[in-house]
Amino acid sequence: MARKPVVVVTRKLPERIETRMRELFDAHLNIDDDPLSPAALAAAMGEADVLVPTVTDRIDDALIEAAGPGLKLIANFGTGTDNIDVDAAHRRGVVVTNTPGVLTDDTADMTMALILSVARRVVAGAGVIPSGEWNGWAPTFMLGSRLTGKRLGIVGMGRIGQAVARRAKAFGLSIHYHNRRRLAAEVEEGLEATYWDSLDQMLARTDIVSVNCPHTPATYHLLSARRLKLLRPGAILVNTARGEIIDEAALTRMLEANEIAGAGLDVFEHEPAVPNKLVRLARAGKVTLLPHMGSATEEGRIEMGEKVLVNIRAFVDGHRPPDRVLPSML
Numbered sequence: 001m002a003r004k005p006v007v008v009v010t011r012k013l014p015e016r017i018e019t020r021m022r023e024l025f026d027a028h029l030n031i032d033d034d035p036l037s038p039a040a041l042a043a044a045m046g047e048a049d050v051l052v053p054t055v056t057d058r059i060d061d062a063l064i065e066a067a068g069p070g071l072k073l074i075a076n077f078g079t080g081t082d083n084i085d086v087d088a089a090h091r092r093g094v095v096v097t098n099t100p101g102v103l104t105d106d107t108a109d110m111t112m113a114l115i116l117s118v119a120r121r122v123v124a125g126a127g128v129i130p131s132g133e134w135n136g137w138a139p140t141f142m143l144g145s146r147l148t149g150k151r152l153g154i155v156g157m158g159r160i161g162q163a164v165a166r167r168a169k170a171f172g173l174s175i176h177y178h179n180r181r182r183l184a185a186e187v188e189e190g191l192e193a194t195y196w197d198s199l200d201q202m203l204a205r206t207d208i209v210s211v212n213c214p215h216t217p218a219t220y221h222l223l224s225a226r227r228l229k230l231l232r233p234g235a236i237l238v239n240t241a242r243g244e245i246i247d248e249a250a251l252t253r254m255l256e257a258n259e260i261a262g263a264g265l266d267v268f269e270h271e272p273a274v275p276n277k278l279v280r281l282a283r284a285g286k287v288t289l290l291p292h293m294g295s296a297t298e299e300g301r302i303e304m305g306e307k308v309l310v311n312i313r314a315f316v317d318g319h320r321p322p323d324r325v326l327p328s329m330l
């Protein structure tokens with residue numbers, strides 16, 4: 001491209017990244033940070049050589065088609081690409097990239113925070129003093145459940161799942177996992193992790209389940225109503241991946257019926273909508289709900305932005321972007 005490529009960024013990014021975007025490209029930045037309406041997104045895509053969307057933008061086949069041949073690269077600000085129809089982009093010759101690796105540790109930390117919050121009632125306990133309801137220590141007050149010696153079942157043992165495993169080991173949890181592919185023997189041994197070919201069997205035999213797989217057509221409602229019923233009554237379920245992987249209505253019913261002990265959710269099926277019933281369960285201290293903040297660190301957002309810049313620059317210079325996403329990877 002002789003002229004500077006038009007790069008449309010749909011959400012406000014860290015200052016430092018926006019400055020680099022302006023220096024390098026003909027950058028159209030969303031200074032207000034309101035999510036773009038579908039019509040505004042379509043108009044923006046029509047102008048763009050490169051689109052930088054986030055999880056809040058649904059980039060479907062119709063939008064990619066309407067954008068026309070000007071759009072050449074979708075450089076997602078995020079690791080999960082379930083917001084983009086990667087198949088359609090590929091068919092229409094539009095390259096897709098993402099930002100893997102830089103949010104692994106932050107998301108794994110937040111997974112542990114949710115496990116601790118639910119098992120040891122951290123968030124529920126933190127509300128007691130501010131609400132003026134504390135009358136002093138008592139032997140049976142705010143009893144949670146011990147982590148040491150319990151079994152953690154990790155659904156999806158990619159980068160984030162493995163980072164959760166490393167942390168959980170230090171808390172005395174034994175590590176179990178289900179994944180499309182079994183890990184290489186030396187990796188599995190290093191993590192002291194037990195592989196379960198059958199997700200059903202793992203769910204029935206673990207105390208805490210952490211969802212760490214990507215959302216793809218194959219993992220939509222992977223934790224279906226039937227599978228959730230396999231969980232032990234004392235089980236805790238934590239999700240820092242995507243809401244769509246769990247049948248949220250079925251999970252809510254089970255929590256209400258005390259069929260599982262609790263849940264920690266950072267993601268929801270229809271964000272930003274969260275069912276009232278889940279909110280009521282949070283008020284009752286049975287679940288911890290976080291507003292999709294698993295990777296929300298200052299450092300992580302800058303590193304995500306830097307990855308986006310590297311991918312765009314490689315593409316614009318005629319090289320293969322390092323974080324290209326192909327349909328076969330999903």
Ligand code: 8YV
Binds near residue numbers: 056080295
């Ligand atoms: C991001 C995420 O904050 O990268 C992902 O897949 O889920 C989040 O942690 C978000 O997607 C940014 O678009």
